[in-house]
Amino acid sequence: MKLNLKIISILAILVVYLSCEVPYRDNARLLIKGQVLDENSQPISGVNISVYAREGISFLSGTLTTLLNETESLADGSFSTIMLLALDQNFVVEVSVNDNYSRYQYRTDTTDFVPEDYLIDLGTVPIQRLSSVNYNITKENASSSEFFYTLTYPTTQCTEVYSEGELSIDDTSCYETTTRSRSLNTNNPNDTGNFATTLGAEVLFTYTINGQPQVVQTLIIDQTDYEFNFSY
Amino acid sequence: MNLTLVTKLLFLALLTTVAISGQTVSAIEQNSIDSLNSKEKKLTLNIGFYKPFTTNSSFIGEGTKGQGGFDIGMQVFVYKNFFIGAFAGYFFLDVTNTNLVGDYRRSRAFNAAIELGYEHSLSKKIDIGASIAPLGYTEYRNYISDGRVRQQRDNASSIAYRTYVNYQFSRYFAFFINYSFRNDTTKIETAPEIQNNFNEIQYHNVGFGLRILVY
Missing domain, CATH: 2.60.40 (Immunoglobulin-like)
Structure with missing residues (x-):
């Protein structure tokens, strides 16, 4: 009986562990692009752009995140990155320079939503010194x-939340x-x-x-x- | 002139060479041919190994490196030296640039196709052949992380052109080397500005293998 309980517990943990995984859309690539300018409209190069999904909260290790891809902005401040399309309710693009600049986040839910033309164009990212x-x-x-x-x-901090491609004013904090x-x-x-x-x-x-x-x-x-x- | 066109022309040139050399050889070595024809080879069973070389014509081609592959196949000689065949196998790609393809580590791809071809005997032991595989299917399983079971799939239809040289070292066995060019037309959807970079994946495959002859 004890052995059965152990096996059931292990299986349950395994199921929970695997069910936390982010699914991906087959036959799809997402392009994310934009440009980082400072408050004087000057380009900022070397800005880190990270795209990740938040899979949920684990009682063991806190927030579970999956890095989908990351890149850096070029000399003219532009950036683009290609990735698999993760289907997650917390799909996040984070733009961060260093402690001397503000941080920007784009959030959306891709569980049932595919960005139009498989493109997320952030335009000019509102980063400020x-x-x-x-x-x-x-x-x-x-x-x-x-x-x-x-x-x-x-x-x-500037966090823009989009719902099915439209900016959700109520959830946005910029x-x-x-x-x-x-x-x-x-x-x-x-x-x-x-x-x-x-x-x-x-x-x-x-x-x-x-x-x-x-x-x-x-x-x-x-x-x-x-x-x-x-x-x- | 793009690479696909060059490869098609090369293939046609090879096919023509096979035909012309066949005529020449048939005139010079009529006795040998008669001997070979007497074999009346009905079908062959093949197992081959190859190295896929991706071209830079697509982001996946540019952002991956072929690691190897294998296939098994069968050719049935339906009329004289003409054959129809089928083959299937796997090949493997390592991702070298995630900025071009997406953040995954490697791909295991399954490929299957039906081919039509022609084979000609140059001598008692040496055959050359060429085929086209117009109906092919490729499924890429992209592995996102090694530690956990995470996969994403891409599908493609494929067309392949293949040439080979066959050395028969016994009545029932032969060794072959081959070259093939394969073009995978994917079903990948992405942003219009990079769609062309994902529509097709092209390979130059160089391989060798063993052939079992059935009379």
Whole structure:
């Protein structure tokens, strides 16, 4: 009886393991192409373009991914890669340069959908140079007892989700704005922090002092290392 | 002039050579021919091994390297030296450039075809022949990873032209060397801008094998 249970367990694990495999469409090749330009429309060469499928979540090894193909952009920023057409609900094209640039993802479901003409043309991939913003808020005026601030800035990730060839606005998240806020008082009068955003971004610094009407200050992030100092 | 046309012309030239040399030889070595005809060979059974050389006329041809192949076949002599035959076998390709073909490691391809041909005896022991295999089928099994059973398939119809030289070293056995050109017309669908690079895969095959003669 014990032996039977062992055999059944092994077979079950094997079935689960094999069922995780990505199927491929016979007699098909997919072409993915595009061009990588920075925020000044200058081509970026050597950009890594990876195409993979996410097969699911394994309780043993986390997310299972299958690399379908990868390539690098040329001197003019263009790239193209040919691959077998994997049928998967998480078909991903990822464009990444390095930590100094934003990351782009194209996602779609190819389980029952074949891209028109077996072509995914990403066009101009919206890659942007990143900036590291360091801010320092200090209290200098003794009469300012309460300070509340909010920083609103674009994120560094662009993920476009397509459903049967059409951009799904609801699922897409491309340089969406995010906020961070904090209240300062006499016990915690100062604050420092850091965040990454896109070069050239407009960061909104909104604050109120002692409950007075809020003030909005716009910061143009024009350097890759941006320092912002504010005192109240 | 593309490679297919050149190969077809070469094949026709070979066929013509076979016919002309047949006439010449038949005039000079009439006695030998009579002797050979007396054999009344009815069919042959063949097993052959070959090396496929892909051409660069397609992405699959450019992005793979032929590793070897084998086939078995039979030829039935239906009228004088004319024969019909059939053969089937496997050949193997290693992927050398995944950017051209897709991210898989190797292919095992099954090929089967029906051929029509003509064979002529140059001497008691040496035959030359040529054939065309207009009805062929090839199935490529593309292995994506070695560790796990992952496959994708491509199908193709094929046409092949073959010539061979046969050396008969006993009454029932012969050794042969051959050359064939095969053109696989695939069913692969892809983006229009690269479709032409996947429509056909062409091979030059050079091989040898053993032939069993049945009288």
